[in-house]
Amino acid sequence: xxxxxxxxxxxxxxxxxxxxxxxxxxxxxxxxxxxxxxxxxxxxxxxxxxxxxxxxxxxxxxxxxxxxxxxxxxxxxxxxxxxxxxxxxxxxxxxxxxxxxxxxxxxxxxxxxxxxxxxxxxxxxxxxxxxxxxxxxxxxxxxxxxxxxxxxxxxxxxxxxxxxxxxxxxxxxxxxxxxxxxxxxxxxxxxxxxxxxxxxxxxxxxxxxxxxxxxxxxxxxxxxxxxxxxxxxxxxxxxxxxxxxxxxxxxxxxxxxxxxxxxxxxxxxxxxxxxxxxxxxxxxxxxxxxxxxxxxxxxxxxxxxxxxxxxxxxxxxxxxxxxxxxxxxxxxxx
Amino acid sequence: xxxxxxxxxxxxxxxxxxxxxxxxxxxxxxxxxxxxxxxxxxxxxxxxxxxxxxxxxxxxxxxxxxxxxxxxxxxxxxxxxxxxxxxxxxxxxxxxxxxxxxxxxxxxxxxxxxxxxxxxxxxxxxxxxxxxxxxxxxxxxxxxxxxxxxxxxxxxxxxxxxxxxxxxxxxxxxxxxxxxxxxxxxxxxxxxxxxxxxxxxxxxxxxxxxxxxxxxxxxxxxxxxxxxxxxxxxxxxxxxxxxxxxxxxxxxxxxxxxxxxxxxxxxxxxxxxxxxxxxxxxxxxxxxxxxxxxxxxxx
Amino acid sequence: xxxxxxxxxxxxxxxxxxxxxxxxxxxxxxxxxxxxxxxxxxxxxxxxxxxxxxxxxxxxxxxxxxxxxxxxxxxxxxxxxxxxxxxxxxxxxxxxxxxxxxxxxxxxxxxxxxxxxxxxxxxxxxxxxxxxxxxxxxxxxxxxxxxxxxxxxxxxxxxxxxxxxxxxxxxxxxxxxxxxxxxxxxxxxxxxxxxxxxxxxxxxxxxxxxxxxxxxxxxxxxxxxxxxxxxxxxxxxxxxxxxxxxxxxxxxxxxxxxxxxxxxxxxxxxxxxxxxxxxxxxxxxxxxxxxxxxxxxxxxxxxxxxxxxxxxxxxxxxxxxxxxxxxxxxxxxxxxxx
Numbered sequence: 011x012x013x014x015x016x017x018x019x020x021x022x023x024x025x026x027x028x029x030x031x032x033x034x035x036x037x038x039x040x041x042x043x044x045x046x047x048x049x050x051x052x053x054x055x056x057x058x059x060x061x062x063x064x065x066x067x068x069x070x071x072x073x074x075x076x077x078x079x080x081x082x083x084x085x086x087x088x089x090x091x092x093x094x095x096x097x098x099x100x101x102x103x104x105x106x107x108x109x110x111x112x113x114x115x116x117x118x119x120x121x122x123x124x125x126x127x128x129x130x131x132x133x134x135x136x137x138x139x140x141x142x143x144x145x146x147x148x149x150x151x152x153x154x155x156x157x158x159x160x161x162x163x164x165x166x167x168x169x170x171x172x173x174x175x176x177x178x179x180x181x182x183x184x185x186x187x188x189x190x191x192x193x194x195x196x197x198x199x200x201x202x203x204x205x206x207x208x209x210x211x212x213x214x215x216x217x218x219x220x221x222x223x224x225x226x227x228x229x230x231x232x233x234x235x236x237x238x239x240x241x242x243x244x245x246x247x248x249x250x251x252x253x254x255x256x257x258x259x260x261x262x263x264x265x266x267x268x269x270x271x272x273x274x275x276x277x278x279x280x281x282x283x284x285x286x287x288x289x290x291x292x293x294x295x296x297x298x299x300x301x302x303x304x305x306x307x308x309x310x311x312x313x314x315x316x317x318x319x320x321x322x323x324x325x326x327x328x329x330x331x332x333x334x335x336x337x338x339x340x341x342x343x344x
Numbered sequence: 345x346x347x348x349x350x351x352x353x354x355x356x357x358x359x360x361x362x363x364x365x366x367x368x369x370x371x372x373x374x375x376x377x378x379x380x381x382x383x384x385x386x387x388x389x390x391x392x393x394x395x396x397x398x399x400x401x402x403x404x405x406x407x408x409x410x411x412x413x414x415x416x417x418x419x420x421x422x423x424x425x426x427x428x429x430x431x432x433x434x435x436x437x438x439x440x441x442x443x444x445x446x447x448x449x450x451x452x453x454x455x456x457x458x459x460x461x462x463x464x465x466x467x468x469x470x471x472x473x474x475x476x477x478x479x480x481x482x483x484x485x486x487x488x489x490x491x492x493x494x495x496x497x498x499x500x501x502x503x504x505x506x507x508x509x510x511x512x513x514x515x516x517x518x519x520x521x522x523x524x525x526x527x528x529x530x531x532x533x534x535x536x537x538x539x540x541x542x543x544x545x546x547x548x549x550x551x552x553x554x555x556x557x558x559x560x561x562x563x564x565x566x567x568x569x570x571x572x573x574x575x576x577x578x579x580x581x582x583x584x585x586x587x588x589x590x591x592x593x594x595x596x597x598x599x600x601x602x603x604x605x606x607x608x609x610x611x612x613x614x615x616x617x618x619x620x621x622x623x624x625x626x627x628x629x630x631x632x633x634x635x636x637x638x639x640x641x642x643x
Numbered sequence: 644x645x646x647x648x649x650x651x652x653x654x655x656x657x658x659x660x661x662x663x664x665x666x667x668x669x670x671x672x673x674x675x676x677x678x679x680x681x682x683x684x685x686x687x688x689x690x691x692x693x694x695x696x697x698x699x700x701x702x703x704x705x706x707x708x709x710x711x712x713x714x715x716x717x718x719x720x721x722x723x724x725x726x727x728x729x730x731x732x733x734x735x736x737x738x739x740x741x742x743x744x745x746x747x748x749x750x751x752x753x754x755x756x757x758x759x760x761x762x763x764x765x766x767x768x769x770x771x772x773x774x775x776x777x778x779x780x781x782x783x784x785x786x787x788x789x790x791x792x793x794x795x796x797x798x799x800x801x802x803x804x805x806x807x808x809x810x811x812x813x814x815x816x817x818x819x820x821x822x823x824x825x826x827x828x829x830x831x832x833x834x835x836x837x838x839x840x841x842x843x844x845x846x847x848x849x850x851x852x853x854x855x856x857x858x859x860x861x862x863x864x865x866x867x868x869x870x871x872x873x874x875x876x877x878x879x880x881x882x883x884x885x886x887x888x889x890x891x892x893x894x895x896x897x898x899x900x901x902x903x904x905x906x907x908x909x910x911x912x913x914x915x916x917x918x919x920x921x922x923x924x925x926x927x928x929x930x931x932x933x934x935x936x937x938x939x940x941x942x943x944x945x946x947x948x949x950x951x952x953x954x955x956x957x958x959x960x961x962x963x964x965x966x967x968x969x970x971x972x973x974x975x976x977x978x979x980x981x
Contacts, residue, residue, distance in 0.1 A: 063830035063831065063832065063833075064830055076539050078535065078538055078539060102541060105539075105540070105541035106541060109539065109540070110536070110539040112532050112535070112536055113532075114532055117531055117532040117533065118532040118533050118535075118536045119533055119536075120533040120536075120537070120551055120554075120555070121533075121555070122554040122555055122557075123554075131537065131540055131542065131550075132540035132541060132542075135537075135540055135541050135542040135543065135546055136540075136541045171918045173918065179536075182536075182540065183540075186540070186541075201687040201688055201857070201919075202687060202857060202859065202898060202901050202902055203687060203897060203898060203901050203914060203915040204901075204914050204915070204918075205901065205903075205912075205914065206900070206901040206903075206912035206913055206914035207914030207916070208914075209912060210912070210914065228830060228831065229903075230831070230905050231860070231902075231903035231904055231905045232903050234903065234905050234908045235903045235908065235910075235912060254908070255908065258905060258908065259908075268832060269831060269832065270905065272831045272832050272834070272835035273831055273860075273905045274834075274835075274838075274858070274860035274861050274863070274864045275860055275863070275864070275904055275905065275906045276859045276860040276863050276887075276899070276902045276904050277863055277887055277904065277906070278863045278864065278866075278883035278884050278886075278887055279884065279887070279888075280906060282864075284835060284839060285832065285835065287832055290800050290802050290803075290830075290832075290833055291830065291832075
């Protein structure tokens, strides 16, 4: 059974023109389709990586999974229960089970809270345990992320290094004993030499504490290292999903291919064949109905701007790409 | 709540007080302001025991005649009025009235302003719209006609003076705190708090409030200063509480006596007090302008 | 040797005076940039790489003081130039900068094209139409349509702004272009496009480039030679191939372990324990010593000198003679984390 399932989930934002715009230029309300008809599933104990460039909808997807943003359509199922239909006490429980780790360790910690207050805040807000128990759990959790409570208990965030702050962020999510952790680019603000430590910590804790994880990043090198499965998004659409090895070693979708071949390799002897993609990712404002990559895709034809196949959640473990011309592309290549 | 919370609360309060003491002491001007305000506060508390005479008792000199319009001397340190009242005693007792009005209306206005600002800024949308239009209406309300009507309706009483001052003053702090709240609510640690399951009220009062606190204290000091000035103007125009004595009221009586050109001391003493206290409060508030952010403080 | 060197810097140090004391952001850095090469400076935040560039271009903030025994550019001693003379004669004309966060370096109220035109006219007496022709050419070089000259910065994406900044840096045909984190914050595909463009430009205009970044992968792909900075010092310099095939310094070894690669997926990543030094006050010994698993008593007391360990390969480490042992041990996780 999947822990989390997103069925046909979309999130649209309306872009209303100002009064002047409306009167003088007849501006209409435009729609940003940040996430369009996403299907995905996360199994217990797996790490699902979501990759894509900025504006691909990965952060919006995270917010919907964490219950911070309701979907415009479609359903978010958690243990087969629709999150949109939960009662407030169920929702509180859901809030505990699904936790987030944030991107920016300098922004995501309240500057006026001490480390112990930051980590205790979740259990206190949801009244998970008594105060004494919270204290014990928090101390144990801090030790678990490598910050001995004796030394860090009374510190303020501005007294910590970036790596230490991110450990506090991780502790404050995991102290809730979540079943699913959504990590939104947790390493992108950290220095190279300490990234591996945080990555190891996340991997190790996910094994120890049995939580599933959605790890969102634009950095495929990191995802290649931590994820079990990988979902690639482009401009709000899911374009490819599969085991991390399949997707990276044998990408199917033209976008995934371009993306992977564009990742620089830390070895001067490796010569990559650069992708043949032109242009830049735009914003999904009133996009055409078909595949949103069509305008930049070297293999696209007329049908691509009209047809878009969604990924199929019924076979979650299969390697699939949302491109209806895969066979033609493959035959062109050979 | 279990006792751990109590313990934490007490420790937090001591820590907070110490922190603010350090903030004020870091800035030399604020330090001076702080001590001047403290002296005024002590005078206000012990006013009845400190004042050598009754404020409205005629004083006689050694020859038995009324000590009318005496300039400052050893016997009457700041002189006397045309009716022989001791201005020094009046000044001391007036300190009490002035400080009470300042502190009470300053406090009430900041509490109202802060809450309205926090709620409007955090919830946004319709709530924000309604609350902000309400403050706009108050911006359009002229102070003097407003207090004249209040006093015409209810008489010259301290409570109404305070009420009028509060209604006029809270609007600015509400706007400023709303702006700051909007800035803070967009920061990621607020999203983090939501993701941890914190309720809206918890986010407002536990996560946002401490972050607007320096601004809040800055405006609290401003509000007290403004209340004192406003009270002085109201009293000077004869709209103060007639039964208690205040610095503005002393100036009003000088005006009534028609001795403005003669009794410079009668004019100088309350004026200097007003200027000194208000300036000191502004100095104290300056310390908070520099601590919008704990990162700027010494590590 | 002087013929091949475009820029030579000897013993450059920068100190910032702060309320907590003097921060030695850069200490005793010496390097050469040859003609027609890409010289990469890699290091983590706070290692002094950006300060180094600012000192070189006399762009330090008021509390920063830089000293150097000599700085020569194209055989000319520029160290003795006054700030004004340096700005007048060198900056933009002969050495240009693509600043960090180039995204925000364009003035939002002027058209992008006009900003580049003004930059040209500020340094060269050319007519507006001549300058405009030049900018059209430059836009073409960096891969922007000439029509975009009439756009405002907010109409540009991050990648386009970066291209515009590169166009500006090329405007006066400088012999050396310094790029400070040119692709940080850009998406992979855009980064790829820009880096490809930079390679093409370099092949055409024969300028040298100093590339500064924390991204080991980018620097590995772009650079001919690389210097690794740590704690305000250059700890190792070598050709790109040498640095990756036969690194000497424990910090370089550690960085290699810590950096993920998409081509080698199953590699275990190993972080370097500890945090970078604060650089306040007097130092004694090697700055990497507290984090180094190979350090001994000497390392804590004596500052390591630069040793030549190969052709164009220098390393500042006392234990450079034990390199085979170091390399073998460094690849094991237990060496770094016990």
